Structure formats: structure tokens, C-alpha cells
Amino acid sequence: MSGLVDDLIAALGPEAVLHQLEDLRVYAYDGYRSGDALPSAAILPRDTKEVARAVRICGEHGVPIVARGAGTGLCGAAVPPAGAAVISLARMNRILEIDTHRRRARVQPGLMNLKLSDAAKPHGLFYAPDPSSQKISSIGGNVGTNAGGPHCLSYGVTTNNVLGLEFVGDDGEVYRCHQDDPGYDLTGVLVGSEGTLGIVTEIDVRLRRLPEETRVFLAVYDSLDAASATVSEIIGHGLLPTALEMMDKVMIKAVEEAFHAGYPQDAEAVLLVEVAGSREGTAEAEHAVARIAKDGGALTWRAARTQDERDALWAARKGAAGAVGRLAPNYYIQDATVPRTRLPEALRAVEEIAHDHALIVANVFHAGDGNLHPLLLFDRRVPREVEAVVRAGTEILKHCIALGGTISGEHGIGYEKREALPLVFSTQDLAAMVRLRDTLDPHALFNPGKIFPSGASCAEVREGHAR
Amino acid sequence: MLADAYAPLREIPDLDVIDGSQAGVFRIGEQRARLAVRPRTHAAAAAALRACAAAGLHVVPYGGGTAQTLGHPPFRIDVVLALDLLRGIHAYDPHDLTLSVEAGTTLAELAQTLARAGQHLPLDGAQPARATVGGLLATGHAGWRAGTYGRPRDLLIGLRTALTDGSQALSGGMVVKNVTGYDLGKLHAGALGTLGVILRANFKVMPLAPARRFVAAALPEGTRASVLTRIDTLILRPSAALVLRGWEGELPWKSGDEGSIAVMLEGAAGEIDRATRDLRSALGAAGIPGASIFDQARADDALAQLNDLWGSEIGGRSAAYCLRDDTTRLISWAAMLERIAVTEQMAVDFAADLLDGRLLVRLAAPTGHALRSSLPSCEEFIRKEAPGARLLHAPEWARREFPVWGGEPSAIARMREIKRAFDPAGTLNAGRYVGKI
Numbered sequence: 081m082s083g084l085v086d087d088l089i090a091a092l093g094p095e096a097v098l099h100q101l102e103d104l105r106v107y108a109y110d111g112y113r114s115g116d117a118l119p120s121a122a123i124l125p126r127d128t129k130e131v132a133r134a135v136r137i138c139g140e141h142g143v144p145i146v147a148r149g150a151g152t153g154l155c156g157a158a159v160p161p162a163g164a165a166v167i168s169l170a171r172m173n174r175i176l177e178i179d180t181h182r183r184r185a186r187v188q189p190g191l192m193n194l195k196l197s198d199a200a201k202p203h204g205l206f207y208a209p210d211p212s213s214q215k216i217s218s219i220g221g222n223v224g225t226n227a228g229g230p231h232c233l234s235y236g237v238t239t240n241n242v243l244g245l246e247f248v249g250d251d252g253e254v255y256r257c258h259q260d261d262p263g264y265d266l267t268g269v270l271v272g273s274e275g276t277l278g279i280v281t282e283i284d285v286r287l288r289r290l291p292e293e294t295r296v297f298l299a300v301y302d303s304l305d306a307a308s309a310t311v312s313e314i315i316g317h318g319l320l321p322t323a324l325e326m327m328d329k330v331m332i333k334a335v336e337e338a339f340h341a342g343y344p345q346d347a348e349a350v351l352l353v354e355v356a357g358s359r360e361g362t363a364e365a366e367h368a369v370a371r372i373a374k375d376g377g378a379l380t381w382r383a384a385r386t387q388d389e390r391d392a393l394w395a396a397r398k399g400a401a402g403a404v405g406r407l408a409p410n411y412y413i414q415d416a417t418v419p420r421t422r423l424p425e426a427l428r429a430v431e432e433i434a435h436d437h438a439l440i441v442a443n444v445f446h447a448g449d450g451n452l453h454p455l456l457l458f459d460r461r462v463p464r465e466v467e468a469v470v471r472a473g474t475e476i477l478k479h480c481i482a483l484g485g486t487i488s489g490e491h492g493i494g495y496e497k498r499e500a501l502p503l504v505f506s507t508q509d510l511a512a513m514v515r516l517r518d519t520l521d522p523h524a525l526f527n528p529g530k531i532f533p534s535g536a537s538c539a540e541v542r543e544g545h546a547r
Numbered sequence: 548m549l550a551d552a553y554a555p556l557r558e559i560p561d562l563d564v565i566d567g568s569q570a571g572v573f574r575i576g577e578q579r580a581r582l583a584v585r586p587r588t589h590a591a592a593a594a595a596l597r598a599c600a601a602a603g604l605h606v607v608p609y610g611g612g613t614a615q616t617l618g619h620p621p622f623r624i625d626v627v628l629a630l631d632l633l634r635g636i637h638a639y640d641p642h643d644l645t646l647s648v649e650a651g652t653t654l655a656e657l658a659q660t661l662a663r664a665g666q667h668l669p670l671d672g673a674q675p676a677r678a679t680v681g682g683l684l685a686t687g688h689a690g691w692r693a694g695t696y697g698r699p700r701d702l703l704i705g706l707r708t709a710l711t712d713g714s715q716a717l718s719g720g721m722v723v724k725n726v727t728g729y730d731l732g733k734l735h736a737g738a739l740g741t742l743g744v745i746l747r748a749n750f751k752v753m754p755l756a757p758a759r760r761f762v763a764a765a766l767p768e769g770t771r772a773s774v775l776t777r778i779d780t781l782i783l784r785p786s787a788a789l790v791l792r793g794w795e796g797e798l799p800w801k802s803g804d805e806g807s808i809a810v811m812l813e814g815a816a817g818e819i820d821r822a823t824r825d826l827r828s829a830l831g832a833a834g835i836p837g838a839s840i841f842d843q844a845r846a847d848d849a850l851a852q853l854n855d856l857w858g859s860e861i862g863g864r865s866a867a868y869c870l871r872d873d874t875t876r877l878i879s880w881a882a883m884l885e886r887i888a889v890t891e892q893m894a895v896d897f898a899a900d901l902l903d904g905r906l907l908v909r910l911a912a913p914t915g916h917a918l919r920s921s922l923p924s925c926e927e928f929i930r931k932e933a934p935g936a937r938l939l940h941a942p943e944w945a946r947r948e949f950p951v952w953g954g955e956p957s958a959i960a961r962m963r964e965i966k967r968a969f970d971p972a973g974t975l976n977a978g979r980y981v982g983k984i
């Protein structure tokens with residue numbers, strides 16, 4: 081192993097290679113879990129050439145590589161297996177170009193998501209995908225997980241806003257792919273592949289014009305059912321607000337105590353609705369959505385009057401997960417998607433499952449997309465609770481699948497859900513995916529052990545491949 | 548010898564086998580199929596594919612046959628795999644805004660189903676009465692509203708394909724947000740059926756805009772340049788905006804010295820009224836006097852006519868290219884091509900997409916023979932200015948000789964590996980794709 085570190089230092093210089101235990105600890109976790117084992121090195125390249133060099137050296141040593149953005153991922157995708165090398169893109173964090181005319185930007189992967197919209201704002205533009213973690217997650221990491229966010233309801237998720245990529249392949253070569261280029265859409269398959277197909281070193285993204293008008297509303301309900309039925313109604317009427325988020329009572333309380341943004345603490349559920357666009361369009365959309373919300377039993381329908389009020393509501397929504405720390409020592413955030421008409425059923429099931437396992441659940445999620453995020457509260461020190469959370473989490477996934485949904489809407493599969501993948505896909509389906517993996521990374525150099533089931537089921541996958 | 552190779556196909560249940568002159572209705576450019584198979588089920592499609600791969604037969608998947616002149620000519624055509632019996636809506640709940648449809652369904656049929664629920668799939672194909680969902684996905688064709696709604700890959704949420712080993716592979720699902728497993732739909736969209744055969748596709752669909760208006764105006768001398776900048780500054784963005792020249796008899800409005808401009812507006816009624824006012828004053832300021840206005844169904848028809856231009860071929864004597872760049876540069880290329888065409892005695896028609904930076908240009912000679920002598924100078928000009936230009940249709944000789952897809956991408960070697968992994972015997976559409984994959 082020391083041979084690896086020596087070679088890396090010789091090629092990239094000592095300041096780009098960390099290998100002391102206390103330094104490595106920082107690279108052994110992500111937002112889902114801290115790894116049981118340490119990587120053998122953390123590499124901090126300054127440019128694409130250095131990434132390529134590092135990949136080649138690791139390849140020669142047969143040491144697997146885990147790309148790391150900001151480490152905020154929620155499925156363990158950035159957690160290195162023991163002895164792997166981490167390539168952190170943190171130092172490659174520049175905006176390379178903003179083309180205001182064609183509304184595009186070229187950025188390095190280590191750039192924090194929000195920084196791009198901040199830089200585009202003076203040009204009247206913004207970058208649409210806005211995960212709640214946008215201040216603390218990198219665009220490279222967003223590409224890795226195909227991140228979503230509240231505003232993806234109308235603007236699409238990361239994959240719909242990434243036009244092209246530069247990446248380093250397992251052979252240490254630098255490749256460019258772009259949706260406008262001929263050939264297979266490598267951009268499309270790399271986005272969301274959790275660092276298993278290559279290391280992304282540059283990203284071409286689409287920027288959008290800031291809307292002329294933005295209105296934000298709060299609809300308050302005395303039952304979770306009524307709120308979720310309203311969401312199904314809004315979508316069923318063919319209305320697509322720019323964002324349609326929901327919080328339940330437990331969540332509202334935590335958020336309000338933390339942020340004092342003006343969420344009503346006695347409500348069972350609230351919908352946070354945003355409509356944006358032209359003056360005429362937003363006025364019509366507001367009218368239509370407000371009517372459905374009230375018909376659906378909203379106790380109040382309140383507009384945020386000022387920019388400050390809007391910002392406060394959104395800041396509280398985006399900070400929700402953090403606020404849960406007030407309620408319990410630990411929480412486990414589940415991520416699953418159901419067809420929008422099945423939302424009320426799905427939420428009822430979540431409630432029942434939590435109840436069966438004597439767990440408290442807090443809901444805060446992208447309702448308009450049917451993307452649930454139940455947070456199961458627990459105390460890591462109590463083994464019974466840990467076990468209950470694991471079982472409840474799996475039951476929720478199974479229930480969502482039964483409703484026609486799937487096991488991850490935006491957080492990814494990583495370590496967390498790889499064993500659940502066969503619940504959604506057949507052996508043949510998985511074999512086709514593994515075929516791509518085996519083609520672009522035949523030696524499993526990039527992020528081994530993620531996404532696909534391990535052990536026996538993996539052998540099954542390979543068997544399927546051979547058939 | 549080959550007759551024997553076909554024998555296993557006749558054993559497959561739910562597979563119609565058509566040979567002799569009847570198979571000739573399936574045309575691939577200037578060639579006709581000698582044998583076609585029509586699966587009635589997904590399983591039959593997968594079995595047929597496996598049988599062909601095992602027998603070393605070359606297969607051309609076939610939807611409506613509207614884009615079979617895309618790409619290089621195939622190395623060989625042994626079997627046409629026609630998907631016209633795999634048609635119909637598999638699942639559709641308008642309240643979910645998602646839909647699952649069989650690959651052989653025509654775009655027109657799909658649009659009708661959706662329209663009944665006040666919805667649409669805003670992916671515009673040419674000749675929707677014939678073009679199929681599978682073909683649209685395989686070609687990755689982006690119509691004139693792609694700058695607004697995205698390309699086929701962007702609205703695709705799930706895909707079922709048949710692979711040459713006889714397996715069927717699903718990716719994605721029936722939800723609008725999904726990061727479960729690799730997004731293989733992206734791999735097949737635009738792959739021209741070289742990796743697998745598309746059986747069924749799931750899409751997110753959208754509400755039809757309550758108001759739709761199409762505005763077209765002739766461009767008098769000296770107005771083209773200024774109209775480009777004015778369109779760019781409109782606050783209410785149109786869903787499509789084009790500058791056109793030529794296409795005589797194919798468009799229902801008048802053209803001026805510098806062609807015409809066509810704009811599609813979609814939105815709420817109040818929005819459209821304001822957008823129309825803004826557009827009129829922008830056109831007025833650019834020196835463009837009157838405009839024709841088409842509303843609702845007539846607007847949809849006008850847009851459909853524009854989308855048909857993508858497939859507008861003049862039998863054996865025309866070629867069409869698609870170039871991408873900044874619109875100002877595209878328009879200047881179009882003007883230069885017009886000059887070259889004059890010396891070469893060719894007709895030039897073009898359509899420039901002002902929202903997505905694309906130029907569709909069709910070059911036509913008086914005869915197929917004349918095209919052969921005059922097209923190479925245009926090809927040379929285009930390759931020099933826009934190496935990535937794509938040849939959309941042309942007679943076979945041109946598609947054999949010219950770099951149809953533009954330059955080779957930097958990852959071409961990796962793409963060949965992907966092809967080998969998914970189609971080891973080179974069964975599917977061999978020779979047609981990028982780098983003659």
C-alpha cells in the first residue's frame with residue numbers, strides 16, 4: 081500500500097495526497113454512515129490531468145477509487161471500502177464559463193451547487209436543480225446521485241439540466257461527452273451512476289432565466305390525508321406548480337422551533353406551494369391551485385407577501401432535516417417514490433408501519449413528484465430502536481413498490497439499498513445494467529460494492545449476464 | 548444456406564413471418580426487405596432477436612419507416628423486425644401524468660389518447676401518422692419544441708428493451724423521479740436500435756396548454772438579422788421560434804425576400820395575449836409589417852407542418868443536414884450555402900431553431916444525377932464550418948461516403964465496447980451508427 085502513496089506523491093506532490101490516519105478519517109463517512117474502515121489515501125487533485133494520473137496509478141496498483149464531492153450523500157455511495165483511494169474533487173471548484181447568450185455554464189465538479197445560481201443571478205439566470213443540501217453539496221456529487229430538489233417538479237432533475245461532461249475513464253483517459261455529440265448518450269448514463277463508471281471532471285449545465293414573478297403559498301390542513309389528497313388533485317388537474325412540498329405535524333414543530341419562519345404549529349400538515357413564471361401565468365395558476373387546496377379542506381391559504389417571507393419559508397423547508405436533531409438523537413431518512421395518485425395511501429402506510437414498530441415518524445417531502453422522505457426517529461444507543469428502524473425502512477420500500485413506485489427518488493442506492501434492488505428489477509434487468517458496468521469499468525476500479533447486490537445475488541446477476 | 552438460417556424464426560410462437568414480395572413494403576433507403584418478422588408479444592420479439600443473432604442474421608428494427616434513411620446504409624439486411632403489431636397504450640392514468648406505451652404505437656395515436664384527457668407528450672416527430680414511439684426514441688429526434696420541453700430522453704421515465712441474447716431488460720419505472728439502478732433508457736434513446744430493440748416506453752406527460760397560438764410573418768429585405776436579437780429579448784418565451792427560407796408549397800404562410808419567421812406560443816390565455824402583443828411590437832420594431840395568426844387546433848397543425856420538414860425528402864435528389872451553433876452563425880452559414888447552391892444549380896431550403904441553436908438545411912438538385920456532382924462541394928463547406936453537422940437524409944451513395952454523424956466522439960472506442968457488450972454478433976443495424984458501429 082505504501083507503494084501506492086509513494087507513487088501518488090511522486091506524481092501529484094505531497095500536498096495533494098493525504099495518508100495519515102487522522103486525515104483519512106474525514107473521508108470515511110458520508111451523510112448516511114461512517115465507514116467501518118479507512119481508505120488508504122485521500123487524493124486532492126487540482127485539475128483533470130491530475131485526476132487522470134491518480135486514476136492510472138491506482139489502476140496499476142489495483143486499488144479501487146471512490147470519487148468524493150462534499151460527502152453529503154445519504155446512501156453511503158461515497159463511503160470507501162477498506163483500503164480504497166478516495167479522490168476528492170474539493171479543490172476543483174471553479175466556474176469555468178457562463179455563456180449568458182446560450183444560457184449554459186461550464187463548471188468543475190467540486191463547485192457547491194448554490195454558488196452557481198449565485199454567480200448566474202446577476203445575468204438573470206439560475207441553475208434549476210436545488211437539493212435541500214445545495215449550500216453544502218457539490219455539483220459533481222449531484223451528478224453522481226442525479227440529485228433532485230423542490231424545484232425539480234417543473235424544471236427536471238440533475239440529468240435534465242446537465243448537457244455534457246468531461247470524465248476520466250478506468251483507463252486513465254480523459255473523455256468528453258455531450259448531448260449534442262453523436263454516439264451513445266454517455267452523459268445520460270454517467271449522471272446518477274454514483275461514481276461507478278468514471279470520475280467526472282467538468283460539467284456543462286443548462287441555465288434558465290429567472291422567472292418574472294414568483295409567488296409562495298402555505299396551505300394548512302388538519303389531516304395528513306387531506307393534504308396528500310390535495311396534492312394528487314392538483315397534479316390530476318394537470319397543474320404543475322414550480323414546487324409542491326409537504327410537511328407533517330412532527331416536522332412542522334421541529335422546523336418552527338428552529339427557524340421561526342411562520343409555520344403554524346398546531347397544523348397536522350402544510351403544503352408549501354410555489355408558482356413562478358409570467359405575471360399572467362402565475363396569477364392563473366395561483367387561482368386554480370388555491371381553489372383545489374380549499375376544496376380539499378385547507379383551513380387557511382396564505383400568501384408570503386415579501387421576498388423575506390418567501391425566503392424564510394424556503395430556508396425552513398430546506399433546513400428541515402437539520403431541525404429534526406431537536407426531536408431525537410438520530411434519524412433515518414427514507415427515500416422512495418410512488419405515482420402521485422397513490423400518495424395518500426403511501427402516507428397512511430408509512431404512518432401505520434411506524435406505529436407498528438413504535439417509532440415516531442416525521443414527513444417532509446417533494447409531494448408534487450410523489451417523492452416521500454419519512455424520517456424515522458430513534459436513538460442509536462438503543463438496539464431495539466435501531467432494529468425497528470431498519471425493519472420499518474424496508475417495509476416502507478416494499479409498500480411503495482406495491483403501489484407502483486420505486487425505492488429511491490433522489491438519494492441513490494449506494495451501500496444502503498443495494499440488497500433491495502432485486503425488489504424492483506429482475507435478474508435480466510440487472511444483468512443489462514451490470515453489462516454496462518463491466519464494459520466501462522471491467523475491473524471494478526470505480527466504487528466497487530455500490531448499487532448492485534453483493535454476494536449470492538451478485539453471482540445471480542452475473543449468471544443472468546452469461547445467459 | 549440463408550433459407551435454413553431463417554428456419555428457426557418460423558418456429559417462434561406469436562411471430563408472423565413475411566417473405567417474398569410482401570416483405571418488400573419494408574424499405575430501408577433504396578433497399579427492400581426480403582424477409583420481415585412481426586412479433587405480437589415482447590417474448591416473440593426477444594426470441595426472434597436471439598434466433599437471428601444465433602444464426603448470424605443482420606436485423607433492422609422497423610417502426611413506421613419514416614427515418615430509415617438516417618445513418619449510414621446498413622452493411623446487410625437479412626431480417627426486418629417490424630414493430631407495428633406491438634401497439635397500443637399499456638397503462639395510462641391521466642391523474643398521474645404518466646403513460647406507458649408499446650413501441651409500435653404511432654405518434655398520432657398516442658397524441659389522440661392524450662388529447663382526450665387534455666394532455667400531451669410534447670415530443671414532435673415528423674409524419675406522426677406513421678412515425679412510432681420506438682422510432683422517435685431510437686433516433687432521439689428532437690422536434691422544434693425541444694428547446695422548451697426537452698428531448699425524448701428527458702421525458703422518458705422507463706424503458707423495456709429486447710436484447711440480442713433473448714433477454715428483456717427494464718430500466719426506470721412509472722414514477723417521475725427515480726434513481727434506482729442505471730438509467731439505461733438514456734443509453735437506448737438515440738442509439739438507433741444498435742444496442743437493443745425498444746419494446747415499451749414510459750413517459751411523463753403534460754397538461755396541454757389551454758391557449759396555443761402560432762404566429763408567422765414574412766421577412767422583408769434586411770430584417771432577418773434584427774429579428775434574431777428581438778426574439779431573444781422576449782420576456783415570455785415562445786415554445787418554438789424559427790426563421791425559415793424556401794419550403795415552397797410546404798408551409799401555409801407567405802415568405803418574404805429573407806424568408807419568414809414562425810413562432811409557437813403556449814400558455815394561459817392571458818399569457819398568450821400579452822406574448823402576442825410583445826411579439827407584434829418586436830416584429831414591428833424589426834420592420835416586419837403583418838403576421839398570420841393561427842389558434843388552437845390550427846396552431847397545432849401549423850406546428851405539425853413545421854415538424855414535417857425534418858422528414859421532407861425529394862425522392863432521390865435531395866439531402867438534409869442539421870448543424871448546431873449560435874443562431875447568428877447558423878443564419879450566416881445558411882446564406883453562404885445559398886450562394887454555393889446558386890453556382891451548383893441547387894435549391895436550398897432551411898429552418899433555423901432560434902431557441903435551441905440548430906439549422907435544418909435541405910439541398911436539392913434537379914436530378915439525382917445532378918445531386919451526385921453538386922452535393923460534394925456543399926458537404927465540403929459544411930464539414931469545414933461545422934464538423935459536427937449531421938446528415939439526416941441523402942441517397943445511399945452519399946450516406947456511404949460522407950461522415951453522416953459528424954466527427955467521431957472522443958469516447959468512440961468505449962462506445963464500440965458498449966456495442967460489443969450488448970450486441971456481440973453485430974446483429975442490430977450493423978454499420979449504420981456513429982463510426983459505422
Ligand SMILES: Cc1cc2nc3c(=O)[nH]c(=O)nc-3n(C[C@H](O)[C@H](O)[C@H](O)COP(=O)(O)OP(=O)(O)OC[C@H]3O[C@@H](n4cnc5c(N)ncnc54)[C@H](O)[C@@H]3O)c2cc1C
Pocket residue numbers: 110111146147148149150151152153154157158169189210211212213216217218219220221222223224225226227228229230273274275276278279280281401402490491527
Ligand atoms: C441536509 C441534507 C439535505 C439533502 N437534501 C437533498 C435533496 O433535496 N435532494 C437530493 O437529491 N439529495 C439531498 N441530499 C443528499 C445529498 O446532498 C445529495 O445526494 C448530493 O447530490 C450529494 O452531493 P455531494 O457533493 O455531497 O456528493 P458525495 O456524497 O460526496 O457523493 C455522492 C456520490 O457521487 C459520487 N461522486 C461525487 N463526485 C463525483 C465526481 N466528480 N465524479 C463521479 N462521481 C462522483 C460519489 O462517489 C458518490 O457515489 C441531502 C443531504 C443532506 C445532508
